[in-house]
Amino acid sequence: MARIPDAFIDELLARSDIVDVIGTRVPLKKAGREFQARCPFHDERSPSFTVSPTKQFYHCFGCGAHGSAIKFLMEYDRLEFLDAVEELAKRAGMDVPRETRQQHQRGDFESLYACCDAAATYFGQQLGGSRRAKDYLQRRGVSSEVAQRFGLGYAPEGWEHLKTALGSDERRLALLEKVGLLSRNDQGRVYDKFRDRLIFPIHDRRGRVIAFGGRVLEKDDGPKYLNSPETPLFHKGRELYGLWQVRQAHSRIPRLIVVEGYMDVVSLFQFGVNTAVATLGTATTPDHAELLFRNAADVYFCFDGDRAGRGAAWKALESVLPRMRDGRQAFFLFLPDGEDPDSLVRAEGSAGFDRHLEQAVPLGEYLFDEVGRECDLTTIGGRARLAERARPLLEQIPDGAFRDLMHQRLGELSGLQARVSATASATPATSSRQHPAKRSLVRTAIALLLTQPELALEVHPPFGFASLDQPGIPLLLELLDLCRSRPGIVTAAILEHFAERDEGKALHKLAMTEFPGEPDVWRTEFADAMQQLDRQASAQELANLVARKSSEGLGPEDTERLRALLRARAG
């Protein structure tokens, strides 16, 4: 993990607002001092995900997910630690200290991104010089504004254009090969992967170019689409073409339409349907499904009506089922024979395309249509077969109303008693939110410090209780030291500090403690706890001295100490 100065992380977490960060991704509701939502990390009906604006962390009572704004970005946007820090820093208008960026091995990644970026620029320039490519786009009705928005380009005909233009030395050649822009034949000859193709740069969720798709200009020039291979930057099962552009066009995406070709995405955008994305030469994966639903609650899958399209649609359904939490909807649209989204939207415009979407089949209906094929529902055998085929599919749907409805529908179709899903009666997750159990003094002191780190400034070392032989004392001392040396530190930053240590989990649990009353009450409570700890330490020392006095006798210093302790106790 990257080493970034602790002070920077403190500052970053103090200047960011976790409610803001999470709120733009998950709808939050105010509930008392905190905010609540349905957990984005597990399937649930009632909200057990809480965000604390004062402590600047989130916690889920259902699945235990927890952490700071940094952790949230890592988990939710699937960013690496340093990317999450950079993302947050960008929002907060801060610069991540330069030297740490170089120390980190990501220097390597930075050059890969830079290499893709340079290639995208190169392809873009070539587009300007290619009559054929420009004609092609013109025939498709793609304006230069939309072409620019998608960063469209052209890879010229020939074997070594890109290689010559950008591979000026060994290092650059190696980078080009690493990001998949060069191919190597059996003889070891290296040449341009994309030749005489329209180029569609593929952006990641932060808008960086990470790969390319190339489309033939003429029908018979080889495979219609060619993609970058998997590279350190590009995992096709996790990216969606066009998602970056859709996100740029909407603050809140009303719905997402999944189509098969990159050109379809661009055409739809050109004709006013700016919510389309495409998978990257692969079937829809469960990762795709999650990514889609994280961006929009309604997802429309748009497929050719042919056999291949039907197969792809079923794969999409299988990937989507386990992600069908309540509130999410999936629809399937099969296009008329010989049509694709591009031809359709050009012929009928965006309103026409919307009309087709309205005809899309809801997931439930599509599922029963498909499993019901070749099942004669007028016979008992046919209905049993339907039930047998449908059950394993319905089992994959997360607990919730949708799952219950699907079981109910299966009951209606098969005539078999709808089986109440086993987990439907599970106790609400909030029941795990218990009243604080009786805590030890040390734990109380730690929990109070985590609630209000500045309490540490009200006590001063040396601490009498430091000698106390009790679990948690070294941790309490370390916390006091941390909070005293870094005034203004927020709870989340403390937890981040301990994130990779064994104590991290226990600290997070303690940080969840809700103390009744107001900060003034906590201050008194904290002072009390510290005093009691001091007294316990004295008592323990006293007991030790008395025991040693009778067993081995005490030297003059210890005798003096024993007297002082006895006097203090009497006083």
Ligand SMILES: [Zn+2]
């Ligand atoms: Zn959860």
